[in-house]
Amino acid sequence: MEGVETRELVYFLAVATELHFTRAAERLGIAQPALSKAIRVLERRLGVRLLDRDSHRVALTEAGEVLLHEGRHALDAVTAAVRRTRRAGQDEPRLVLVMKPGGDRGLLPDILAAYDAEPGMPPVEVVVTNAPDRADRLRDGRADLALLHRPRDDLRGLDAEELAVEQQVAVMPRHHRLASRRSLRMADLRGEPLPRWVGTESEDATGPEVTDTAQLSQLVALGRVVAVLPESLLAPLRPELVCVPVLDATPSTLVLAWPEQSRSPAVAAFVRAATAVSARRLGTVDDDVARVVDA
Amino acid sequence: MEGVETRELVYFLAVATELHFTRAAERLGIAQPALSKAIRVLERRLGVRLLDRDSHRVALTEAGEVLLHEGRHALDAVTAAVRRTRRAGQDEPRLVLVMKPGGDRGLLPDILAAYDAEPGMPPVEVVVTNAPDRADRLRDGRADLALLHRPRDDLRGLDAEELAVEQQVAVMPRHHRLASRRSLRMADLRGEPLPRWVGTESEDATGPEVTDTAQLSQLVALGRVVAVLPESLLAPLRPELVCVPVLDATPSTLVLAWPEQSRSPAVAAFVRAATAVSARRLGTVDDDVARVVDA
DNA sequence: TCGGTTGATAACCTCCGGGAATGGAAGGGG
DNA sequence: CCCCTTCCATTCCCGGAGGTTATCAACCGA
Numbered sequence: 001m002e003g004v005e006t007r008e009l010v011y012f013l014a015v016a017t018e019l020h021f022t023r024a025a026e027r028l029g030i031a032q033p034a035l036s037k038a039i040r041v042l043e044r045r046l047g048v049r050l051l052d053r054d055s056h057r058v059a060l061t062e063a064g065e066v067l068l069h070e071g072r073h074a075l076d077a078v079t080a081a082v083r084r085t086r087r088a089g090q091d092e093p094r095l096v097l098v099m100k101p102g103g104d105r106g107l108l109p110d111i112l113a114a115y116d117a118e119p120g121m122p123p124v125e126v127v128v129t130n131a132p133d134r135a136d137r138l139r140d141g142r143a144d145l146a147l148l149h150r151p152r153d154d155l156r157g158l159d160a161e162e163l164a165v166e167q168q169v170a171v172m173p174r175h176h177r178l179a180s181r182r183s184l185r186m187a188d189l190r191g192e193p194l195p196r197w198v199g200t201e202s203e204d205a206t207g208p209e210v211t212d213t214a215q216l217s218q219l220v221a222l223g224r225v226v227a228v229l230p231e232s233l234l235a236p237l238r239p240e241l242v243c244v245p246v247l248d249a250t251p252s253t254l255v256l257a258w259p260e261q262s263r264s265p266a267v268a269a270f271v272r273a274a275t276a277v278s279a280r281r282l283g284t285v286d287d288d289v290a291r292v293v294d295a
Numbered sequence: 296m297e298g299v300e301t302r303e304l305v306y307f308l309a310v311a312t313e314l315h316f317t318r319a320a321e322r323l324g325i326a327q328p329a330l331s332k333a334i335r336v337l338e339r340r341l342g343v344r345l346l347d348r349d350s351h352r353v354a355l356t357e358a359g360e361v362l363l364h365e366g367r368h369a370l371d372a373v374t375a376a377v378r379r380t381r382r383a384g385q386d387e388p389r390l391v392l393v394m395k396p397g398g399d400r401g402l403l404p405d406i407l408a409a410y411d412a413e414p415g416m417p418p419v420e421v422v423v424t425n426a427p428d429r430a431d432r433l434r435d436g437r438a439d440l441a442l443l444h445r446p447r448d449d450l451r452g453l454d455a456e457e458l459a460v461e462q463q464v465a466v467m468p469r470h471h472r473l474a475s476r477r478s479l480r481m482a483d484l485r486g487e488p489l490p491r492w493v494g495t496e497s498e499d500a501t502g503p504e505v506t507d508t509a510q511l512s513q514l515v516a517l518g519r520v521v522a523v524l525p526e527s528l529l530a531p532l533r534p535e536l537v538c539v540p541v542l543d544a545t546p547s548t549l550v551l552a553w554p555e556q557s558r559s560p561a562v563a564a565f566v567r568a569a570t571a572v573s574a575r576r577l578g579t580v581d582d583d584v585a586r587v588v589d590a
Numbered sequence: 591t592c593g594g595t596t597g598a599t600a601a602c603c604t605c606c607g608g609g610a611a612t613g614g615a616a617g618g619g620g
Numbered sequence: 621c622c623c624c625t626t627c628c629a630t631t632c633c634c635g636g637a638g639g640t641t642a643t644c645a646a647c648c649g650a
Contacts, residue, residue, distance in 0.1 A: 034608045
């Protein structure tokens with residue numbers, strides 16, 4: 001009656017994403033008949049048809065659609081449990097923190113110092129990556145903490161503490177027609193080519209693809225795009241570029257995120273350290289923003 | 296290398312909670328040697344010792360502690376996936392909403408009316424229960440929506456929309472020494488017996504256990520306890536009782552919650568209906584609170 | 591020291607997951 | 621129009637994982 005095995009979920013997800021039994025089977029490293037049988041058993045156990053399949057077409061039913069999403073989450077949870085258990089028991093424990101380059105707004109050194117001040121805490125391993133799956137690394141147990149940005153990153157399934165809010169600025173070459181403005185509104189940027197960040201589907205981006213800030217800096221300097229982002233992301237700024245605050249762009253919030261239901265005292269200690277540092281800095285950061293906006 | 300089956304997780308959780316192989320085995324309906332072998336296989340696959348066991352004692356290792364928590368969540372996710380898939384495909388779809396008696400502050404009829412106005416949406420089944428696992432029902436797929444109360448309920452793993460904030464009041468018999476006060480502070484209630492809600496571990500509750508509001512009403516009328524709770528929870532109020540606002544009690548927020556990652560259009564429609572009704576009512580509710588606090 | 595409790599081990603059985611070969615329905619091209 | 625290709629389903633078979641019973645070994649308390 002009850003009881004769906006993770007193996008069955010893996011199999012189903014393979015078929016549901018490929019929509020093709022033979023290809024899914026070879027991706028799984030098994031033969032196609034075994035896969036067909038497994039899916040049929042799964043369907044009978046659930047009492048639900050998951051795939052509509054005739055000889056030349058495989059399509060998800062409504063229930064299959066649901067299992068595709070829910071099953072992904074379930075598998076994430078299982079692999080997260082496995083990874084965290086391995087990490088907890090195997091070698092010397094460490095705390096893994098992921099961030100993207102420049103994504104700490106200069107707070108990280110102080111946070112690390114405050115954390116290291118607490119006795120008996122495992123060392124922190126900082127993973128710096130441009131890959132867009134930083135949040136997923138928390139969900140599937142590869143990391144314990146992440147520095148993320150709201151609203152860019154999807155924080156579902158995560159707990160987070162706000163560390164800093166930063167006004168967005170437009171970055172452009174010194175000679176750009178808007179470069180001398182004190183401030184801008186999004187409407188002023190109509191027609192400007194905006195970069196498309198790979199791995200994100202943005203609505204109004206028309207310009208070239210970019211993968212990291214160094215590349216973006218380069219493209220801005222060449223006058224190929226105008227970027228709207230938190231100022232600290234491009235710091236230190238190339239001399240030939242200028243920043244102009246964009247008043248009505250939704251500000252970017254730096255958050256420290258960790259998996260929900262984390263009971264790790266080390267994570268708790270790090271969060272405490274981070275909020276303490278953030279609170280200490282908050283006044284000055286706000287002043288900075290106010291000064292820029294006033295200007 | 297990879298691959299932990301849900302069956303193994305179920306087995307481990309049984310042992311980890313019982314801390315006793317024989318009892319866990321019979322709870323699982325299998326023989327003890329099978330369970331021992333399964334755990335050993337699991338440990339070897341993870342490369343981690345989960346349980347320290349000599350002939351007369353079983354204890355969780357640190358890694359075992361982690362797997363106990365993480366594994367629970369993983370299994371919740373799996374069973375949620377199964378339940379939601381079954382519900383999506385089997386019979387005529389319905390939307391299941393859980394709440395506790397009186398936990399809607401009178402908003403639900405209007406919300407249901409607004410929801411029913413949208414065409415093509417599945418009917419709503421309202422489950423009213425005093426059981427303290429309302430939030431869990433969302434997590435494991437037994438329900439799609441829940442009316443919960445912050446900060447009493449644990450909203451981790453859930454998305455939520457705020458519907459109403461309500462000031463807390465102290466409820467007491469008409470002849471109580473504090474009954475004639477216009478307002479109170481928590482300090483005024485020092486020494487009063489506060490009820491202990493079953494299923495919650497409250498810190499400063501010293502009075503008798505209560506399971507529902509009817510019982511609580513009775514105990515208050517008898518002068519056995521003084522309750523601090525949102526006023527609407529006891530409405531309509533017995534004539535022999537009075538409410539006095541408690542100014543510094545953290546107010547209770549009524550929220551509509553649903554599972555994260557829900558992609559159901561029906562859930563989305565219901566949330567839209569609820570926020571619309573809440574917004575329409577918000578002004579008057581705030582006025583009510585203000586009037587009470589002013590008094 | 592002895593009996594009772596409890597987890598580990600051993601020997602055996604059963605059935606389920608997987609492989610190889612084959613069937614059969616639906617297109618598509620010549 | 622026919623045939624060939626494609627792709628899922630069916631059949632038959634095997635090995636091993638998961639389960640059982642019987643037994644042992646260690647540790648407890650009286």
